[in-house]
Amino acid sequence: MRVINILLVEDDNLDVIDVKRTLDKMAIVYNMKVAKNGEEAIRLLHDKRDSFTVKPDVIILDLNMPKMNGLELLQILRSSEDWKDIKIFILTTSEENEDKQAAKQYGISGYIVKPLKFNNTGSLDAFNLMIDLMNMQN
Amino acid sequence: MKISYVILFSFLMILLLFAATTYINFKQSEKINENHELLARSSIILKQSNRFQRNILNMVSGLRGYLLTNEVFFIQSYDSAMLENDEILDELSVLIKDSVQQKNLLEGISELNKYWINEFALPLIEARKNATASDSSMNAFNKLYRAKLVTGMEKEINRSLQKKFKEFSNHEYAVREQQKLALSSFIQRTKNISFSLTLFSFIAGMAIAIFIATHISSGIVKMVHMADSISKGEYTVSMEAEGKDELGKLGRSLNNMARILSENISLLQRKNDELNQFAYIVSHDLKAPLRGIDNVVTWIQEDHLHELSPKVVEYLELIKGRIIRAENLLNGILSYSRVGRELQPNEVVDVNELLEEVQGYLPEKPGITLHIEKNMPKLFTEKLPLMQVFMNLIVNAYKYHTKANGSVQVYHTKNDHYYEFYVEDDGPGISKEYHKKIFMIFQTLENRDSFESTGVGLAIVKKILDDRKLTIRLNSEPGTGSTFIFTWPLNEIV
Numbered sequence: 016m017r018v019i020n021i022l023l024v025e026d027d028n029l030d031v032i033d034v035k036r037t038l039d040k041m042a043i044v045y046n047m048k049v050a051k052n053g054e055e056a057i058r059l060l061h062d063k064r065d066s067f068t069v070k071p072d073v074i075i076l077d078l079n080m081p082k083m084n085g086l087e088l089l090q091i092l093r094s095s096e097d098w099k100d101i102k103i104f105i106l107t108t109s110e111e112n113e114d115k116q117a118a119k120q121y122g123i124s125g126y127i128v129k130p131l132k133f134n135n136t137g138s139l140d141a142f143n144l145m146i147d148l149m150n151m152q153n
Numbered sequence: 154m155k156i157s158y159v160i161l162f163s164f165l166m167i168l169l170l171f172a173a174t175t176y177i178n179f180k181q182s183e184k185i186n187e188n189h190e191l192l193a194r195s196s197i198i199l200k201q202s203n204r205f206q207r208n209i210l211n212m213v214s215g216l217r218g219y220l221l222t223n224e225v226f227f228i229q230s231y232d233s234a235m236l237e238n239d240e241i242l243d244e245l246s247v248l249i250k251d252s253v254q255q256k257n258l259l260e261g262i263s264e265l266n267k268y269w270i271n272e273f274a275l276p277l278i279e280a281r282k283n284a285t286a287s288d289s290s291m292n293a294f295n296k297l298y299r300a301k302l303v304t305g306m307e308k309e310i311n312r313s314l315q316k317k318f319k320e321f322s323n324h325e326y327a328v329r330e331q332q333k334l335a336l337s338s339f340i341q342r343t344k345n346i347s348f349s350l351t352l353f354s355f356i357a358g359m360a361i362a363i364f365i366a367t368h369i370s371s372g373i374v375k376m377v378h379m380a381d382s383i384s385k386g387e388y389t390v391s392m393e394a395e396g397k398d399e400l401g402k403l404g405r406s407l408n409n410m411a412r413i414l415s416e417n418i419s420l421l422q423r424k425n426d427e428l429n430q431f432a433y434i435v436s437h438d439l440k441a442p443l444r445g446i447d448n449v450v451t452w453i454q455e456d457h458l459h460e461l462s463p464k465v466v467e468y469l470e471l472i473k474g475r476i477i478r479a480e481n482l483l484n485g486i487l488s489y490s491r492v493g494r495e496l497q498p499n500e501v502v503d504v505n506e507l508l509e510e511v512q513g514y515l516p517e518k519p520g521i522t523l524h525i526e527k528n529m530p531k532l533f534t535e536k537l538p539l540m541q542v543f544m545n546l547i548v549n550a551y552k553y554h555t556k557a558n559g560s561v562q563v564y565h566t567k568n569d570h571y572y573e574f575y576v577e578d579d580g581p582g583i584s585k586e587y588h589k590k591i592f593m594i595f596q597t598l599e600n601r602d603s604f605e606s607t608g609v610g611l612a613i614v615k616k617i618l619d620d621r622k623l624t625i626r627l628n629s630e631p632g633t634g635s636t637f638i639f640t641w642p643l644n645e646i647v
Contacts, residue, residue: 029445036452108441130448 019149020071021047024056024088025106026080030129034075034106037131041142043149053083057091060098070101072148075127077106078114086114089121102148104141156369156398163361170354174347181343188336195329198248199322205241206318208234209266213311216274220281220298228278238266252328258321262314269310273301372400376407388415432490436483443483447476482595485609489594492616497535499644504529504574507536508563511544520557523547526564530572533644538617543576545610546637550578571623571640579634588627614639 021038025031031049038045048071050056056074074092078085085105092098102124107115115126125141133139215231218224242263249255277298284294301307375392382390390411394404450472458466508525515523532539543563550561562577583591590596594612618625618639629635 027445029448032452033448036456130444130451 016044016150018044018046019073019145021045021145022050022056022059022071022074023047024050024053024074024080024085025077026051027077030077030106033129033131034127037138037142038145040133041146043142043145045145045149052080053085053088053091056088057083070098072102073145074101074103075106076103078118086117089118089123093121102144104144156365156400159361159398160365163358163365167354167358167361170350170357174350174354177343177347177350181340184336184339188332191332192329194248195325198245198325201241201245201248202318202321202325205238205245205262206314208238208241209314212238212270212274216277220277223281223284231274235270252324255321255324258317258324262317262321265310265314265317269307273307273310277301369400372396372404376404379407379411383411383414388418429490432486436486436490440480440483443476443479447473447480450476485595489609489613489616492538492541492613492620497537499533500536502532502534502536502539504532504539504565507540508543511540511547514544515548515551518551518554521551521554521559521561524560524562526562529563529565530567532641534642538621539641542614542617542639543574545614546576546639549610550576550580550635554578554580556580567643571643573638573640575636575638577634577636582631582633583627583629583635584631588629591627592625 023031023034025034035047048059050059060071076085076088089103092101092103103121105115105118105123105126106129107118107126108129118126125137125144127138127141128135131138211234212231215227215229215234218227219231242259245259246256249259277294280290280294280297284291379390379392388411391408392404394401394408396404450469453461454466454469461469505525505527508529512523512525547561547563554561556579559579562575564575564577566573566575592611592615593608595608596612597608615625621642623640623642625637625639627635627637
């Protein structure tokens, strides 16, 4: 078992707490950095001094953000060889189906529906994937 | 030119033409009168000239008689003829005063007559008077008589007289003939002119009548077309209106009116669209923070319940309840603003099948049964709006039903213009004063705390029907149940 590195790109503080709370409940051991928008996420990814964020295991991405929105960031992440194998989960409200459809073409690993509920199969799949990742031996 | 001027001008022209015709006919009758007088005068002239000739014969025979018999009676006859002839001459000279030729002839006649009297008759009469006393005087008379006869003077005078009289009457006849010809040609000309004038005024009148009729009628037809288009909802119409007449002005006013109408309508549509969009955005964006509050309350309840006093637990429940109500209201606004103005494509809709589908969505309510008429029509129409109208009405009938056992009936009637669908319940009924109010958004008759209703259902029904220019009405009294009746277009599939 190992600690998984998560980069959460989310501007809403409440949603950050929601994600963290759910990860705790799922007993996922994680190390998290939070970026408030796409630009900040890119900056964190490029910061070599930082031990984990050079290459996180998982990026959880809110599509609806100021400055650089989630889809733009997705485009950038998926066009770079360095970050190609990072698992990306989309954070979305259930109504925003169009965004979800648009994100699918970039090869995302799953989506998490806000507000986070355990009876949502999509969200559950995403967290289970993270648990698998945590249990994987290096 | 103004139509009123055209009409006025046309009538004046036709009146003038008829006045001219009348004037010409009047002139003709005057001419005929004149001719008649002329003929009458000419007849008198001829008659008097005949009398004159007869009198000359009387004078000649009187003179002969006297000369042969010496009877005074003959002289009297001679004298009276002579006197009458003097009068006739005076009369004739008055009658023929215009003609120089006739005057000359008449003077010649008068002179010859005088010459005959003075040179022939009077000497013989004198001689005969004197011949009574002695033989010598008798001889003198005989001698004179013979002398006068021998010269042939009397014959000469008589021939001249006859010739002059013939010329005189011939001239008179010639004048009459000429007059007759002139008159008949004048009558012919008058006939032609008055016929042409009448024909011309008839044609002009017809042409003007046709012009006015077609001009006015075509203008009016154009306006009727335009008004029809406007009433059908095409506001961006205009018509040709170039003339300077009243119709042109009216056309331009109509165009102006249509333009302003169209501007106002499109402004109204834009405002309406903005309002819908505004409602959508506001309700959508308000939902996010509301969900945040709900999340936090949920976390407190789930993770920290053991740290809370019972009062706090109770108040948190109150917050949850208000959040749900706010969310319902926002959802109401969202669905109201989503009722599209755009018409949906028509499809084949079996109303019975549609109502079965609606039945599947109804809330469970024991004791309440839904009765649907067996023979609802099959239509070619917009399915979703019709379904939503039925759904909201039937759901309301269920939701507000207060009796233990009740029924909701759905049936229809049909007239020449549309269907009427009935949703009838035997529930509590609605007082007359609320019949208008219930169709307004967020108006509910129930206490908010006692009943969770957003007051959007009937507003949506009204919006759907209003957008399609259809109507809904309500028959209801408290205690007698409610019947909602709405119209729907007749697009039946046979």
